[in-house]
Amino acid sequence: MRALVIGAGAVGTKVAQQLLSSNAVDKILLRDISPEKLGVASKTLGSRVEVEHFPFSQNMDADVVVVASPRGTQLEAVKKAISLRRPTVVVSDGLSETVSILNLEKEAFELGVPVVVGTGFAPGLSCVLTAYGKTLLEQTEEIHVSKMGTGGPACALVHHRALSRMSFGWREDKWDKRLGGSGRELLWFPEPVGPQDCYHAALSDPVLLHNAFPEVSRISAKMAATRRDRFTAFFPMLTPPHDEGGIGAIRVELRGSKNGVQENIVLGVSEHPALAAASVTALTSEYLLKQKINLNHMSTLALIVEPSEFLSELTKRSIVVEIFEGDKTTV
Amino acid sequence: MDKLRRALAAIMTAAAVAGALSFQKEPGVEKRTGGWKKISNFGNN
Numbered sequence: 001m002r003a004l005v006i007g008a009g010a011v012g013t014k015v016a017q018q019l020l021s022s023n024a025v026d027k028i029l030l031r032d033i034s035p036e037k038l039g040v041a042s043k044t045l046g047s048r049v050e051v052e053h054f055p056f057s058q059n060m061d062a063d064v065v066v067v068a069s070p071r072g073t074q075l076e077a078v079k080k081a082i083s084l085r086r087p088t089v090v091v092s093d094g095l096s097e098t099v100s101i102l103n104l105e106k107e108a109f110e111l112g113v114p115v116v117v118g119t120g121f122a123p124g125l126s127c128v129l130t131a132y133g134k135t136l137l138e139q140t141e142e143i144h145v146s147k148m149g150t151g152g153p154a155c156a157l158v159h160h161r162a163l164s165r166m167s168f169g170w171r172e173d174k175w176d177k178r179l180g181g182s183g184r185e186l187l188w189f190p191e192p193v194g195p196q197d198c199y200h201a202a203l204s205d206p207v208l209l210h211n212a213f214p215e216v217s218r219i220s221a222k223m224a225a226t227r228r229d230r231f232t233a234f235f236p237m238l239t240p241p242h243d244e245g246g247i248g249a250i251r252v253e254l255r256g257s258k259n260g261v262q263e264n265i266v267l268g269v270s271e272h273p274a275l276a277a278a279s280v281t282a283l284t285s286e287y288l289l290k291q292k293i294n295l296n297h298m299s300t301l302a303l304i305v306e307p308s309e310f311l312s313e314l315t316k317r318s319i320v321v322e323i324f325e326g327d328k329t330t331v
Numbered sequence: 332m333d334k335l336r337r338a339l340a341a342i343m344t345a346a347a348v349a350g351a352l353s354f355q356k357e358p359g360v361e362k363r364t365g366g367w368k369k370i371s372n373f374g375n376n
Contacts, residue, residue, distance in 0.1 A: 132373065190367045268367065308373035315371070325366040 001025045001289055004062035004086075006077050007069035008032035008041040008051070010152025010244045011091055011120070014278030015066055015285070016041070016049055018317070024286040029062060032069075060086050064285050067091060070154035075100050078115065082107050087114045087288045091281055092123060093158045095168065098204035102211065105298040114295035116304065119284045120277035122147040122221075122250045123205045125269060125314075127300055128280070129252040129321065130209055132307035133265040137256040140216050144255075145205045146187050146198045148224035149248020151274030156241035162223060163233035165202035169220035170210045176220075181230040185222060189249035190268040190322045196224035196249075212302035248273040266324035279317045283310065 003025045005012050009032075016028045030045070031052040032038050038051040045051075056069050056077045065081045067074050071094040078101050081088040092098045101117055108115045118124050126145045134140050150156040163180045170176070178200040187198045201223040209219050225233075232238070249270040257263060269276065284301065287293045293304050301310075311321055 267370075311370075311373050315373075321370045321373075322367040323370055325368050 001064075002027045002029065002062045003064050003066060003285060003289075004029045004031065004060055005066045005068060006031050006056050007067070007073075007154075008034070008037040009068065009070070009154055010274035011155075011277045011281065012066070012068035013041045013044065014275060015068055015281045016045055018278055018282035019285060020046065020048055022282065022286055024289050025063075031056065060084050062086060064089065064288050066281060066285055068281065071097055071158050075104075078104060079107075082111060082113050082115065085111055085113050089116045089119050089281055089284050089288065091120045091277060092118045092204060092208075093120060093155060095162070095165070095202040095204045095207065098123070099207060102207070102298070108298040109296075112296040113298075114288060114293065115298040116284050116288070116293075116295070116301060117298060118204065118208045118300050119281040121151070121248065121269075121271070121273040121280070122203070123208045124280045124301060125276055125319070126205055126250050126252055127208055127212065127302035128305060128307050128310050129250070129267045129269070130213070130254065131302040131305075132311055132321075133252060133254040133267050134213070135307065136258070136265050137254060137263060138258045140213070140254050140256040142218040142253075142255040143209055143213065143216055144219075144253040145203075145209070145221040146185075146189075146196075146223065146251045146253075147203070147205075147221070147248065148189055148193055148196050148198075148250075149273050150241075150245040151248075151272075151277055152244055153241040155273065156245065157237060159201075159223065160229075160233060160237055160241075162201035162203060163199065163225055163230055167200035167202050167221070169200075169206050169218070170216070171218050171220075173217075181225065181233060183222070187222070187224075187251060188324070189224075189251050190270040190320075192247065193249040193270050197226075198222035198224050199230065201225075208300045209302065212300050244272070244274055247271065248276075268322050268324065269319060270322075271319055276319055279314055279319055283313055283317070 203221040205221040
C-alpha cells in the first residue's frame with residue numbers, strides 16, 4: 001500500500017509519521033513545493049518516506065491521497081485525485097475552498113471515488129464529536145462548535161483571515177451571515193485552555209455539519225480571539241506566523257431533548273491542533289485503506305464513521321475527549 | 332505607648348482575618364470549578 005501525502009507542513013509531516021507507525025502503508029510519498037519543508041521532514045522521517053519536490057497536483061500514483069496542503073492549493077489537488085480515481089482525504093480548513101470542494105460531489109459520485117472532506121481538528125474531530133453527542137440525545141435542535149488555537153503557519157493564516165470575513169451559520173432553514181469578529185461569547189474549553197472569548201468567523205464547520213445533519217435547525221461556529229487578533233484581522237499578517245502553535249481546543253455543544261426533557265451535551269478536546277488534525281486524518285486514511293469505510297462518493301466524517309469506535313481509536317492515540325458535567329460547588 | 336500600638340495592630344489584624352473568613356462563608360459566595368470529565372468508555376455514557 002502506498003499513500004501520497006500532499007503538503008509537508010505541520011499536519012502533513014505528522015500524518016506521514018502516524019501512517020508509518022500504524023503499519024497501514026508500506027511506503028509514503030511526501031510532496032511539497034517547498035524544498036526547506038521537505039528537508040526538515042526528510043530528517044525526521046525514516047527511509048519508508050520518499051520526499052518529492054513536485055507541484056501539488058501531479059502524478060498521484062497511490063492507494064490513498066491525503067491533501068494537507070495550504071489553503072488555495074487543495075481544490076486543484078482534489079480535482080486531480082478525483083479525475084485519477086484515487087481515494088482522497090482532505091484536511092480542509094478555509095470556508096470558501098471547502099465549499100468549492102463540496103461542489104465536486106457530482107464528479108466524485110459519477111466516478112465512484114471515495115472522498116472524505118474535513119478531517120482536521122475543526123472541521124474533522126468536531127464533526128465526529130457532534131455525531132457522538134447526537135447519539136446521547138433523542139432529538140438535536142442546535143449544534144454550536146467553537147475552537148481555539150492553530151496548527152502550522154498555513155492554519156494560522158486561515159484563522160487570521162477568518163476573523164475579517166463573513167461567517168455562515170445555519171438558522172431556521174437559511175444561512176445566517178454575521179460579520180467575523182462579532183458576537184462575543186465567553187466559552188469554557190477543557191483545561192488547560194479554560195475560558196476564552198469567542199467570536200463569529202468564516203469557519204467551514206457549519207457547512208459540513210449542515211451537510212451531515214440537515215434536520216438540525218441551528219448550527220454555528222465561533223473562534224477564540226483576542227482584541228489584537230480582531231483588530232489586525234483586516235490587515236495582512238505583519239509578522240510571519242509561528243512554525244506551530246501551542247495547545248488548542250475544540251468544544252461542541254448540542255442542545256436537544258431526551259426522554260421529553262431539554263438537555264445540553266458539551267464535549268471538548270484540548271490538544272495541539274496539528275497533532276489532533278494529523279491523528280484524525282491518519283486514522284481516516286487507515287479506515288479507507290483497510291476498507292472499514294464503505295464509500296464511493298464524497299462525504300464528511302460525521303456521516304461515514306461510527307463515532308464511538310472512531311473516538312475510542314483516537315483515545316488510543318492520546319487524544320483525550322472530555323464531557324462537561326456542570327459546575328461542582330466547593331464552597 | 333508601644334504596647335498599646337502593638338495591641339491595636341493585633342486587634343486590627345484579627346478583625347481583618349475574621350472579616351475575610353466570614354465573607355468566604357457568606358451564602359452565595361462560592362468557589363466554582365469546571366466540571367470536565369474524561370470519557371474513557373464511549374459505549375457507556
